[in-house]
Amino acid sequence: MEQMDNITIFSCAYLCCMSQKVRVRFAPSPTGGLHLGGVRTVLFNYLFAKKHNGDFIVRIEDTDQSRFVTGAEAYIFDCLKWCGLTPDESVLHGGDFAPYRQSERKELYKQYAEQLVKDGHAYYAFDTVAELDNMRELLKTKGSSSLQYDHNVRMNMNNSLRLLPQETQQLLDAGTPYVIRIGIRPNEFIPFTDMIRGDIEFDTNNVDDKVLLKADGMPTYHLAVVVDDFLMKITHAFRGEEWLPSAPVHILLWKYLFGLDKMPQWAHLPLILKPDGNGKLSKRDGDRLGFPVYAMDWPDPVNNEITKGFKEIGFLPEAFINLLAVLGWNDGTAQEIFSMEELIEKFSIEKVHKGGAKFDFEKAKWFNHEWIQKLDVNNYAARVKAIFETNGITINNNAYFLKVMELVKGRCTLLPDFFTQGSFFFEAPATIDIDAIKPKWDDKKNMFFMELIKAWQLSTLWEATDIETSFKELAAANTLKTGELMLPLRIMLVGEKFGPGVFEIAAAIGKEATITRIVHTLSLLQ
RNA sequence: GCCGCGUUGGUCAAGAGGUUAAGACGCCUCCCUUUCACGGAGGAAUCACGGGUUCGAGUCCCGUACGUGGUACCA
Numbered sequence: 001m002e003q004m005d006n007i008t009i010f011s012c013a014y015l016c017c018m019s020q021k022v023r024v025r026f027a028p029s030p031t032g033g034l035h036l037g038g039v040r041t042v043l044f045n046y047l048f049a050k051k052h053n054g055d056f057i058v059r060i061e062d063t064d065q066s067r068f069v070t071g072a073e074a075y076i077f078d079c080l081k082w083c084g085l086t087p088d089e090s091v092l093h094g095g096d097f098a099p100y101r102q103s104e105r106k107e108l109y110k111q112y113a114e115q116l117v118k119d120g121h122a123y124y125a126f127d128t129v130a131e132l133d134n135m136r137e138l139l140k141t142k143g144s145s146s147l148q149y150d151h152n153v154r155m156n157m158n159n160s161l162r163l164l165p166q167e168t169q170q171l172l173d174a175g176t177p178y179v180i181r182i183g184i185r186p187n188e189f190i191p192f193t194d195m196i197r198g199d200i201e202f203d204t205n206n207v208d209d210k211v212l213l214k215a216d217g218m219p220t221y222h223l224a225v226v227v228d229d230f231l232m233k234i235t236h237a238f239r240g241e242e243w244l245p246s247a248p249v250h251i252l253l254w255k256y257l258f259g260l261d262k263m264p265q266w267a268h269l270p271l272i273l274k275p276d277g278n279g280k281l282s283k284r285d286g287d288r289l290g291f292p293v294y295a296m297d298w299p300d301p302v303n304n305e306i307t308k309g310f311k312e313i314g315f316l317p318e319a320f321i322n323l324l325a326v327l328g329w330n331d332g333t334a335q336e337i338f339s340m341e342e343l344i345e346k347f348s349i350e351k352v353h354k355g356g357a358k359f360d361f362e363k364a365k366w367f368n369h370e371w372i373q374k375l376d377v378n379n380y381a382a383r384v385k386a387i388f389e390t391n392g393i394t395i396n397n398n399a400y401f402l403k404v405m406e407l408v409k410g411r412c413t414l415l416p417d418f419f420t421q422g423s424f425f426f427e428a429p430a431t432i433d434i435d436a437i438k439p440k441w442d443d444k445k446n447m448f449f450m451e452l453i454k455a456w457q458l459s460t461l462w463e464a465t466d467i468e469t470s471f472k473e474l475a476a477a478n479t480l481k482t483g484e485l486m487l488p489l490r491i492m493l494v495g496e497k498f499g500p501g502v503f504e505i506a507a508a509i510g511k512e513a514t515i516t517r518i519v520h521t522l523s524l525l526q
Numbered sequence: 527g528c529c530g531c532g533u534u535g536g537u538c539a540a541g542a543g544g545u546u547a548a549g550a551c552g553c554c555u556c557c558c559u560u561u562c563a564c565g566g567a568g569g570a571a572u573c574a575c576g577g578g579u580u581c582g583a584g585u586c587c588c589g590u591a592c593g594u595g596g597u598a599c600c601a
Contacts, residue, residue, distance in 0.1 A: 027601090028601090029600080029601050031600085031601075061601065063600090063601080064599095064600055064601065066600085067600065067601080125599090127599095129599080132598090132599090140527095143527085144527090144528090145527060145528045145529090146527085146528055146529085146597075147527090147528090147597070148528090148597065177599095179599050181599095197531070197532090200530080200531085202529085202530075203529080205529095206528075206529045206530085206597090207529090208597075210598095211598080211599045212599095213599085214599040215599055216599080218599085220598090220599070220600085220601085221600075221601050225601095240595090241530095241531070241532090241594085241595065241596095242594095242595055242596070242601090243595095243596090243601090244530060244531065244595075244596080245529070245530055245531090245595070245596040245597070246596075246597095247530095268531085270531090270532080270594095271594070271595075273593090273594075275537075278593065278594075279593095279594075279595095280594080280595080326538075326539090326550095327538075328538095330538090330539065330540075332540070332541090333540085333549090334539095334540075334548070334549040334550075335549095336538095336539095336549080336550060336551095353532095353539090354531075354532060354533095355531085355532045355533060355593095355594090356531095356532075356593085356594065356595090357537085357538065357539090358537060358538080359537090359538095360536095360537050360538065360551065360552085362537085362551060362552055363537070363538065363550075363551040363552080364551095365551095366550085366551055366552090367551095369564095373564085408563095410563065410564045410565095411562070411563040411564070412563095421562090421563090436561095481560085482560070483560035484560085485560090486560055486561075487560075487561065490561055490562095491561090494561085494562095496561090496562085497561045497562060498561065498562035498563075499561070499562065499563090500561095500562090500563090501559090501561090502560095502561075
């Protein structure tokens with residue numbers, strides 16, 4: 001009964017915000033490749049928006065000029081495109097709330113920061129980097145439990161709280177570099193409800209006076225995210241769990257600037273962790289363990305090093321989206337394979353986990369294998385064809401190519417597997433595993449294959465069943481066991497012990513190629 | 527250190543006080559396949575620990591441990 005009530009109350013709070021159009025945003029910083037976790041954040045934003053017929057906005061948070069990386073922004077949009085996550089509004093897609101790049105909104109933030117100072121919620125701070133270092137050093141030697149710039153230390157610092165108004169004005173007039181810091185009042189509790197974690201409460205005694213406006217006039221994330229979420233009418237804010245500790249700052253900012261009733265509902269997503277060891281999954285783990293962490297290849301513009309992406313190693317976007325969706329979420333049933341449409345229909349924020357999940361590349365590959373089977377080969381034939389071409393095989397006969405794909409797709413996990421599993425359909429194997437034949441090879445078998453060549457040269461029928469029949473009849477006539485002959489035949493056609501049914505292969509590559517390959521191997525056996 | 531968040535097999539996970547504690551990946555065995563896969567049938571393996579509350583706890587409460595995040599004029 002009590003639970004029912006909670007659910008009811010929760011749903012009401014939920015619906016109140018629903019009365020306006022749902023608007024969510026993904027707010028990446030253009031600092032490098034797009035990480036798995038980043039894509040999942042986009043995905044959850046997107047699914048939530050689409051489920052509620054809302055808008056999905058992409059806002060570029062490029063307020064840290066020192067970390068700006070050329071090409072990173074375009075790359076992010078390329079990744080979104082590949083994933084099929086199309087924004088409704090963005091730098092690229094336009095929209096009524098432009099500009100969507102924070103660097104172009106610079107002037108906007110300053111007035112809000114000034115307003116906060118005027119209202120007594122923020123103050124100017126003139127401390128230099130060295131002074132801040134000294135402060136922390138001092139706190140450390142004093143054995144203080146916190147090294148933060150907060151109510152305990154701010155009256156010892158060089159800021160407008162301690163300075164006389166005219167002193168502050170003098171510094172300002174003299175063009176002294178300054179930042180604006182939020183003034184957190186001690187002994188208050190900031191409660192809020194997270195859509196995933198439920199009720200959370202922070203004690204302001206543990207919250208520091210975060211910088212809102214930097215000396216270069218740019219806002220920090222804290223100010224920018226609040227101002228833009230308000231201006232862009234964001235209703236639900238999804239972000240990684242790493243933001244949870246700074247949530248009280250944002251809530252206070254909302255309270256001071258726009259009112260808590262306008263604040264979006266927060267959802268702090270669990271982290272994606274390293275498969276082994278501990279910690280957040282990083283690009284380095286991918287390099288170390290041999291799997292990608294980025295959605296697409298990221299060529300570092302500084303050192304030209306390419307970090308591998310899921311796309312390039314042969315993932316299907318459908319599989320990539322699928323595996324990300326179920327990393328930290330499930331619909332409560334045993335279903336694991338979901339299309340984007342199903343995800344939109346079934347996604348629910350309440351079913352997102354609280355705890356982080358270790359990334360498992362083996363499972364990730366399984367999703368790709370499943371999607372290769374599920375999708376019509378036409379969906380990815382062009383990509384596979386490109387793989388063949390970079391490996392020196394040009395495809396002229398598309399129908400034949402599709403047929404081969406169909407024949408081998410069951411044994412493919414990543415797209416390049418089509419090449420390793422299917423190249424012999426297009427050209428004779430470069431090497432023949434002779435050692436797999438030799439031990440049991442004898443004159444009788446040799447004779448059999450000579451006769452086989454003659455028989456097949458004369459035959460007019462070349463379907464897999466015809467080939468099998470004639471093969472078996474000839475084997476019987478020579479009192480040989482079919483089983484002892486099929487492996488040699490396979491090696492002759494494929495080069496190794498793998499692939500679809502050997503008679504299907506013979507049928508596919510054609511009579512001439514089949515005979516040529518047998519002759520070639522026979523010559524090697526001499 | 528301090529603060530926050532978390533913790534069901536090796537991994538992802540279902541689980542809303544009463545279940546033989548689902549399912550998936552991976553691993554092992556067998557079947558199918560005269561190859562390799564797919565597929566099918568089995569198997570090993572789990573509620574971090576300690577206290578409560580309750581007739582009954584994986585589920586609720588407290589503590590501990592462990593993990594993780596934050597503690598920047600980075601996001």
